[in-house]
Amino acid sequence: YGEGSGQWRTITAHAADRYSVVAASLQLADRRGAVGETDLAAFLDGMHRLAQHFAGLIELPASHEVLTHARALDEFCAGVDVQLGVNVVDVAGNGFAGTKLRGLAEAAGLELRGDGLFHAVDEYGATLFTLGNLGPEIFDADVMRTLTTAGVTFMLDVPRVADGPAAFDRMVAVARQMAQSLGGTLVDGQRHVLSDAMIAGIRAKIGEIQQQMAVYEIAPGSARALRLFS
Incomplete structure (x- = not known):
């Protein structure tokens, strides 16, 4: 003082x-x-x-x-402490080309960072969700020129995002657009096709978790939350 x-x-x-x-x-x-x-x-x-x-x-x-x-x-x-993901997988057996994936990700406003993931960010540069490879290779500008993968995963770190439901809505919209462009299918971690009802249930769960955090005086996405969930 x-x-x-x-x-x-x-x-x-x-x-x-x-x-x-x-x-x-x-x-x-x-x-x-x-x-x-x-x-x-x-x-x-x-x-x-x-x-x-x-x-x-x-x-x-x-x-x-x-x-x-x-x-x-x-x-x-x-x-x-929940991370929720949705996957876009190839069902035809041809795989997704890395160059095509990168083009779609960047067109959706995602940024490729050094951790091997594409990041969707808010106006302050904070991560809303990420896009990664379901295969063993991380995303890298050079690797993606020759990469072919069977699927990608979108991930939302619920405690670290200020408005989880809104971030989830954007994530699902990007995932759906990517699935449509690649001829892929939107599935959960167990490879079950995600219906609209399932997606609505996930969104509701995100809102419930973030409400619990607010009651505990840990605002989702706040400096306090970022320290605790790191």
Whole structure:
């Protein structure tokens, strides 16, 4: 807390203000699980040493309370950590040409990135959904010149998207257009043909999950959600 500014500010290596109160935080969970006793103890020990160095007073929560909260947070996150996908597969046995796939993906506004996936992004550059290969090869500009694949998969990471149902609608629209252009079929992970009713059910599930997150004060696609689901 800056004495001069009267506001909470992030302390940087070049900060020139004087601080009367300092707050430190530790993320309690992510996709690897809840924070453990060892990491928590190291964090608390570091805060103790910092306070001693500046002859300051320190207020710390009880370790068992923090660990209990971390486990509860991790349990909730695990319950809403869902990635939903739809596939476009070749049923004629000819395969999809990589050059054709790339042209269709780019025409739909998707960007090929270094992770081997095409990304659909919002106005801020955040990923809405991805398009990847169902085969072993990742998508690469050079590889796609000679690639032939039996199918592609569209994937939506539900907790990391602000408006899941809207992103899903766009994803399905692109998948349908690609299926029509390639002569492919839209199927789920078990290769069952996706009917309109099944797609509506998936969309409703996305909305339900994101509503649960909002009630838990983790806004889907927010900075908090991106930290927790990483």
